[in-house]
């Protein structure tokens with residue numbers, strides 16, 4: 001019998017869970033607890049998908065393609081593969097309209113890659129050396145699925161609300177505030193609209209605050225740091241290939257990618273700059289990204305430019321820019337934090353599960369790490385003295 005079955009049978013009421021954070025990690029985690037059936041879930045967060053882009057909210061900046069870098073890390077591989085299977089199912093016609101696009105993923109590498117995990121993907125094939133793009137020493141393709149991050153985040157939030165979940169906007173200063181006061185400590189003080197019974201004290205908390213783990217009192221994780229990424233969104237419905245070129249170029253780590261979305265827009269990027277806190281897109285970086293992408297995949301240029309008989313230029317692509325953007329990947333030196341602890345404030349003692357620090361792979365790891373968070377919480381409750 002699994003931990004989940006044991007603890008579900010031994011409880012006679014729904015447990016109250018507060019999820020801190022409403023990015024891709026918080027939303028998939030909240031839904032996972034909700035779908036289990038034994039939990040009433042509230043999300044407390046400073047930013048929600050409907051707010052639009054904020055530099056403090058990485059999830060709205062993501063591409064997001066599914067290229068696992070788990071390599072030979074067996075735990076991460078299981079997380080990424082569970083996520084992929086879930087997204088693949090959701091990408092079937094009518095399941096989650098507009099959220100996903102199935103297409104072949106092409107990966108080129110400047111250095112020999114470790115393909116231990118990617119080899120497991122359906123229709124995995126190595127690209128012959130004479131068909132590689134400039135600068136690549138290896139290349140592969142496989143069947144994949146891209147997420148349209150703003151559409152997916154809103155789909156997840158509306159699913160959560162439709163299933164009876166609650167949300168409260170809050171900028172939490174210390175985790176003790178949530179343990180001792182619960183969501184009610186932050187909800188509007190209007191008892192008719194928000195009766196206290198709507199927000200009981202949490203029996204457990206899941207921390208999904210991304211980069212916020214650097215600053216949240218009681219967590220203040222010194223291993224967490226930002227890796228800035230800049231992207232350009234293009235209106236280019238003719239682009240049908242999802243493609244990247246990664247690896248070191250000289251002394252810098254360069255990452256060039258093209259990520260088509262269901263809507264006909266395409267995210268191109270990118271950059272990978274550790275501890276660069278600049279909160280706005282840099283115009284010179286936009287031009288550099290477009291030049292690199294044109295070199296890798298000239299088909300991003302509008303048809304008129306490609307049919308003109310000359311090599312398409314950055315100027316040809318500027319008119320189809322929808323938006324320039326940047327975000328901070330919530331990286332963590334020793335990898336994502338997926339573990340539980342009991343926190344005792346002196347007044348209350350409850351289990352807290354940590355699910356943050358997914359760096360550039362929060363979408364790739366989302367559903368799998370949500371399952372692991374549920375399992376960690378179930379185990380914590382099962383071991384309760």
Ligand SMILES: Cc1cc2nc3c(=O)[nH]c(=O)nc-3n(C[C@H](O)[C@H](O)[C@H](O)COP(=O)(O)OP(=O)(O)OC[C@H]3O[C@@H](n4cnc5c(N)ncnc54)[C@H](O)[C@@H]3O)c2cc1C
Pocket residue numbers: 020021022023024025026044045046047048056057058059060061062063064065066170171172173208209210211212213216228229230231269270326327328329330356357358359360361362363364365
């Ligand atoms: C340019 C770029 C491209 C990317 N491309 C991909 C990709 O192709 N595939 C992929 O898998 N990943 C990609 N990523 C990475 C991905 O975006 C992140 O891993 C993911 O969004 C992290 O999600 P999160 O929920 O942990 O954090 P966030 O999305 O940052 O959400 C954090 C949440 O916590 C809340 N919060 C934080 N602190 C507090 C507090 N004190 N009180 C209350 N609320 C708080 C915030 O308001 C927010 O709701 C990309 C990232 C960038 C920047």
